[in-house]
Amino acid sequence: MNYFNNPYMxxxxxxxxYNNGGNLFFVGSEEEAKGWIVNPSxxxxxxxxxxxxxxxxxxxxxxxxxxxxxFKLSIPENKTPEVVYATKDDIEELKVQIKxxxxxxxxxxxxxxx
Numbered sequence: 001m002n003y004f005n006n007p008y009m010x011x012x013x014x015x016x017x018y019n020n021g022g023n024l025f026f027v028g029s030e031e032e033a034k035g036w037i038v039n040p041s042x043x044x045x046x047x048x049x050x051x052x053x054x055x056x057x058x059x060x061x062x063x064x065x066x067x068x069x070x071f072k073l074s075i076p077e078n079k080t081p082e083v084v085y086a087t088k089d090d091i092e093e094l095k096v097q098i099k100x101x102x103x104x105x106x107x108x109x110x111x112x113x114x
Contacts, residue, residue, distance in 0.1 A: 001100075015058075016053060023042065023043060023044045023045060024044075024045045024047065025044060025045070025046050025047070026046070026047050026048075026049050027046045027047070027048055027049065028048070028049055028050055029048065029057070030048070030050075030051075030053065030055065030068075030070065032046075033048070033055035033057060033068060033070075034057075034068055036057055038057050038058065038059045038065070039059065039061065040059050040061055040062070041059070041061045041073065042058070042059055042064050043056060043057070043058040043059075043061070044056075044057050044058075052072060052073040053070055053071065053072060053073065054070070054071045054073055055068055055069065055070050055071075056068070056069040056070075056071075
């Protein structure tokens with residue numbers, strides 16, 4: 001069968017191409033994020049300039065728009081570990097304990113051999 005001379009030759013469907021690069025955008029509000037146009041089979045990440053929010057908007061392959069997801073962004077606080085210092089009394093008590101142990105060792109001798 002010769003399709004080249006047939007004016008009713010079946011045409012191959014042309015698949016649309018979408019820009020899949022760069023899917024992070026800035027918006028001014030949640031309303032602007034809701035109105036953002038997204039191509040089918042695409043997900044975009046929308047950062048709110050005025051609030052610390054991230055919105056994720058997706059459209060499925062069949063054109064169904066997924067519900068807008070929103071996330072509150074926050075900067076973690078610098079939590080420094082609590083530092084506990086020894087007082088002079090603690091050091092003096094430790095000195096007394098060390099002296100007692102060393103005196104006991106000297107008077108009893110080094111008889112314990114492992």
